[in-house]
């Protein structure tokens with residue numbers, strides 16, 4: 001029987017800390033502000049953006065949404081980003097991904113001022129993370145590290161296996177576990193004999209985007225299992241990348257879906273926005 005990692009509860013604590021920090025900044029005349037850009041009408045993006053705006057309001061962060069039509073040109077998008085870069089009331093800029101077909105997300109991200117890049121997707125911030133000298137961490141991996149710390153789970157010397165190598169989750173996740181002295185293996189769709197690798201993991205992070213991809217036989221007894229997935233099962237019900245029913249009895253700790261990693265992602269975005277406001281206004 002695993003201990004269920006309560007992402008909702010830990011995220012509420014992070015949000016409460018952020019709210020206190022926002023209040024402190026406001027006393028000094030600074031209101032952190034987040035600009036959220038969303039292009040087109042992807043329903044999942046719409047939900048994420050609404051949740052991000054709501055979370056900002058709850059902790060006192062100013063937010064504004066820039067909802068653009070799917071046929072927006074790259075030049076228009078870059079012009080918007082540059083205008084937001086130069087605004088003193090905007091501490092953080094986030095462009096919700098994926099962008100509609102034909103729009104180059106790298107070109108957009110590279111135009112966000114690194115100090116306002118609260119997703120930590122800009123190459124300058126990615127490089128800083130690689131070096132272990134950063135202002136911001138990407139929200140999902142940062143949220144996972146926060147959960148591990150909260151539950152007193154150390155990566156030191158452990159076999160850490162990350163399944164998935166996306167720029168948003170898998171790659172930075174591997175780097176953060178490495179910074180904390182884990183022995184890290186990053187797996188992907190070309191990994192041979194995946195099961196033999198995942199079965200070695202003391203800490204297993206699943207970020208593949210395939211429902212119930214991690215089955216019971218892929219997990220070692222006593223492993224810590226972190227599920228980044230937000231998938232739909234065969235009945236259209238929300239589920240993760242981990243087959244929870246089969247894996248939970250073997251794991252020592254496991255994140256549920258929903259209520260595990262998901263709530264942490266937004267909490268860390270709020271934290272990054274406050275960090276950005278502090279740096280831009282030279283407040284410790």
Ligand code: GUN
Pocket residue numbers: 094095096097098119139140168
């Ligand atoms: N799409 C999926 N996850 C993310 C994220 O963390 N940030 C942005 N901007 N888009 C996403």
